[in-house]
Amino acid sequence: MSTILTYIAISDGKLKRSSLEVLSHCKSLADASGASCEAVVIDANASSFIEGIQKYGASKVHVVEDPIFKNHMNTPLLKALANVMNSVNPSVFAFASTEGTKDVLGALAANQNAAVIADVASFELIDGGVKAKRPVMAAKIMNNTEAKSDKVLVSVRSGSYDLNESPESAEIVNIDFSMDDSEMKSTLREIISASGDTIDLNEAEAIVAAGRGVKDEDGKALISELASVLKAGIGASRALTESGVYDPSLQIGQTGKVVSPQLYIAVGISGAIQHVAGMANSKVIVAINKDPDAPIFEVADYGIVGDLYKVLPPFIEEIKKIKS
Template identity: 75%
Template sequence: MSTLLTHIAISDGKIKRSSLEVLSHMRQLAEANRHTAEAVIIDAEASNYVDEVKKYGPSTIYTVEDPIFENHMNTPLLKALTKVMDEAEPYIFGFGSTESTKDILGALAANQDAAVLSDVSEFELTDEGIEAKRPVMAAKILSDNVAEGDRILVSVRSGSYDLDEGDADADVVDIDFSIDDSEIQATLREIIGASGDKIDLAEAETIVAAGRGAKDEEGQDLINELASVLNAGIGASRALTEAGIMDPSLQIGQTGKVVSPQLYIAVGISGAIQHVAGMTNSKVIVAINKDPDAPIFDIADYGIVGDLYKVLPPFIEELKKIKG
């Protein structure tokens, strides 16, 4: 029996959904293969999140609590993760694929002499380790990857697994942690948050994305209204970010963000391969476009062929009625 450990990432006082997705999958793997699923929370207020994590059924939750974890810094996080790995001795250590995970995974793998597979969209256990799929070439191809060994790190794209709750009776183990200022050679001067839309696109359940078809003020107003009714994050194609109409942080695609919401509504977006690379993992895709041959319809679950200025107002009104 081995330990499948999941790192629970905290951002802006909230647990990242992607971490809970990984934990859900790890617990299912543990149940199917007679392993143990455990979780670790490393944060300035780690204990605040224990009850929420318990719901997803790990048998043990490790907490590492220290004010140094208020902001992401590699050195203390690496030290804490190393300590947790020494304590929990995981066979597989799973992470949500976030910016900070990307920052730290290579260092942790080197430090622990572990195999690592990053940014995968699914993985399963094999007799020797894990087998994973990773989207490559602008998500046109899924590559098969294998990692073998007795310590394997894996990071998983958000939206890859559904949340699944389990028995909520985990033991909680606090791990002592301290770090001396002299150990931290980097200085964190400033964190510049994303401007514009406040909903984190990587975590958003619903995204309304605007393309060149919605570039004028009226189009933007309709996008904002639709997003507000659905409590959705707002994204954009590069046509709008390049034109300075929308903030670059909202760009979705190969050179923007990779998102995987439950619902993605593409408005006035043609569906160029570079855009699709960032949203093809969405659970349900709705496309609104006046061109019936637009490539976005090839990947859409539901399509509305029509002028967005005529389609959106009644669509928004109906949604308001349903919501209200």
């Protein structure tokens, strides 16, 4: 029986939602094709995450636990992933498309002589491989691509699939890991966190994004208040990160983060192609802009034409009422 394996990433001591979305999809592919749906978790406290992973249908959870995985380091992660592939021999190894994944995917493919399709919006199994849809040209075009190989690695954009609980009592397989200091190519000295918003935009269920229409501290305060009532992350267009109004880590778009939350509220953002490239995959898009012809309305599910300084206060009040 072939195996579809999902890598479960851990961030800040939590299971990454985007990995569980990928696992949910792999479970349905495995059920439909008769393959085995398995997962691997690699962390300093990997075994503490098994219960959470079992909820999403993995029949086997491979566990690599070692203090070296306290922080993301490419060399040990690559070695652990290669060990896991050697031991499990999956036909498909699926990842959430995170910054960490981007760092190691190519190297793992080379190490394992596997085919790789990165950053897809969806994928399915075909005879002898995988077929995927991949957004290209700033998400203006969907590219259909196929990889035919006995081992295919695929990374999936967050928000591409829904979470589907399907509890299993999984078999736990501990995979030995050891790494000599001499094998390390770099040393982690210090982690300097970005000074931006604390909600990880890649994992946020809702994002309030500010554009050049947000002109001053009053505007920023409205954005913060809306984000706070929605428990949303704050993002920004390049106009506001380049001018120093928001931290560069909050930039969304072609040269910023690619996000796909359940709800994206674009406030005072025109909808330039380079911005849309980073948020078009969001489930529900709301745009607030005073220009009725702003291109952001072409991708929005709901649009409010008006001055954000007048629209946001009653909008926030209504949400507060609904929440209470």
